[in-house]
Amino acid sequence: ETGVTQSPTHLIKTRGQQVTLRCSSQSGHNTVSWYQQALGQGPQFIFQYYREEENGRGNFPPRFSGLQFPNYSSELNVNALELDDSALYLCASSSQRGTEAFFGQGTRLTVV
């Protein structure tokens, strides 16, 4: 059983650019959630996907968007990057029946 994997692990982008982060969910899990964790803070919920549909969204602007694919892997896209978007982006997967969310190792995004 493979765990949650995210790519890339580190990324540096320039303000105004666009970025795509990827997440492969744990085998058997059909729900993927994305979180943003700023330095020294707890993770903040961005949005969740269930069976390829967005199924909940936190307080993030529309330039944060996502996709979930038939194999339940997911992408997080951020347009028009701002300096404050610099953070660790965490992906979590969970099963329909389970209640534990299992996290990947995160992608550390730096916007300069």
Place this chain on the structure above:
Amino acid sequence: AQKVTQAQTEISVVEKEDVTLDCVYETRDTTYYLFWYKQPPSGELVFLIRRNSFDEQNEISGRYSWNFQKSTSSFNFTITASQVVDSAVYFCALPTSGNTPLVFGKGTRLSVIA
């Protein structure tokens, strides 16, 4: 709205000491789950425990134990005989509905010194 407060920002202990990490939560739900996660320097959030609000029995897992007190809305985490490998940031979390999304506290950074 759900809220989780971890008042301790940083704690330092000497190896083999016991340490308790505090978590206070707010929810209007009558049934809910509570979670603890560990975040080592690598960044991944490691699941430690899930507790159902129906079950107020304390739980012990090796050197880890959890004290759930519904009357005071607290879910505290104790590490007995701490080790250097316990050094990490620990987060308490509460789902907004069902199992996700999770609302996290700001975390407590634990440093265990040899």
